[in-house]
Amino acid sequence: MRKKIVAGNWKMNNDLSQTQDLLASLKTQVIPEDVSVMVGPSFTNLYQAFQSLKDHPIEVIAQNMHQSSEGAYTGEVSAPMLRSVGITTVILGHSERRAYFNENDALLAEKVNTALDNDMKVIFCFGEELDERKANNHFNIVKSQLEKGLFHISKEHWSNIVLAYEPVWAIGTGETASPEQAQEMHSFVRKTIASEYTSQIAENVSILYGGSVKPNNAAEIFGKEDVDGGLIGGAALDAQSFMAIVNGFGK
Numbered sequence: 105m106r107k108k109i110v111a112g113n114w115k116m117n118n119d120l121s122q123t124q125d126l127l128a129s130l131k132t133q134v135i136p137e138d139v140s141v142m143v144g145p146s147f148t149n150l151y152q153a154f155q156s157l158k159d160h161p162i163e164v165i166a167q168n169m170h171q172s173s174e175g176a177y178t179g180e181v182s183a184p185m186l187r188s189v190g191i192t193t194v195i196l197g198h199s200e201r202r203a204y205f206n207e208n209d210a211l212l213a214e215k216v217n218t219a220l221d222n223d224m225k226v227i228f229c230f231g232e233e234l235d236e237r238k239a240n241n242h243f244n245i246v247k248s249q250l251e252k253g254l255f256h257i258s259k260e261h262w263s264n265i266v267l268a269y270e271p272v273w274a275i276g277t278g279e280t281a282s283p284e285q286a287q288e289m290h291s292f293v294r295k296t297i298a299s300e301y302t303s304q305i306a307e308n309v310s311i312l313y314g315g316s317v318k319p320n321n322a323a324e325i326f327g328k329e330d331v332d333g334g335l336i337g338g339a340a341l342d343a344q345s346f347m348a349i350v351n352g353f354g355k
């Protein structure tokens with residue numbers, strides 16, 4: 105059975121007191137036993153968030169990390185630093201990192217290695233842009249992102265990988281992929297992994313969908329066979345909306 109996961113990516117939102125308020129609201133909610141729920145605050149609030157959720161089923165995750173474990177990289181945060189404040193899962197390859205911070209496939213491959221070397225789990229994001237979909241090139245783009253950023257890892261490491269398909273045109277736009285479009289891509293990704301690795305690895309990896317997931321569309325998207333949950337941006341900033349998405353997981 106694949107893990108069902110709903111993760112909130114808070115992006116560059118919420119200062120310390122807003123983080124504390126949102127966590128306090130989330131802590132009053134009942135978390136369904138069969139869903140792994142995660143939240144990703146900014147670096148400055150990770151320590152506080154981890155302490156606040158220590159005895160709670162919600163996991164605190166990081167949004168990014170540097171590819172080196174230490175060194176003269178002014179302004180950066182390393183995997184051992186994240187681990188030292190209790191964080192064991194990191195989002196890598198988000199389209200905003202790719203687009204605004206020039207993170208290419210080769211760099212992401214390095215980051216994946218560093219995370220795995222530090223015993224961290226990775227939520228690996230990928231997805232095509234609008235013109236790539238319009239050109240009917242979305243499967244090639246996704247395959248290439250996976251091959252170059254992730255498919256160098258060994259079979260043993262797949263238990264530490266979660267995938268997140270986030271079509272760039274659906275992020276923050278209010279336009280979601282249709283449940284059918286999500287299913288079609290997730291199924292393609294699973295088949296690609298099966299042919300590159302094994303069908304068992306492909307069956308066991310959770311593939312999340314991200315891009316304008318809201319309480320009113322989550323259940324339908326998550327209801328698709330190969331969609332194992334979501335990576336939520338805007339709607340994760342509100343406790344009621346986020347929990348409605350978590351609870352809408354009607355499988």
Ligand SMILES: O=C(CO)COP(=O)(O)O
Nearest residue numbers: 113275276315316337338
């Ligand atoms: O980028 C996302 C999650 O990582 C999705 O963001 P939105 O849910 O705001 O579209």
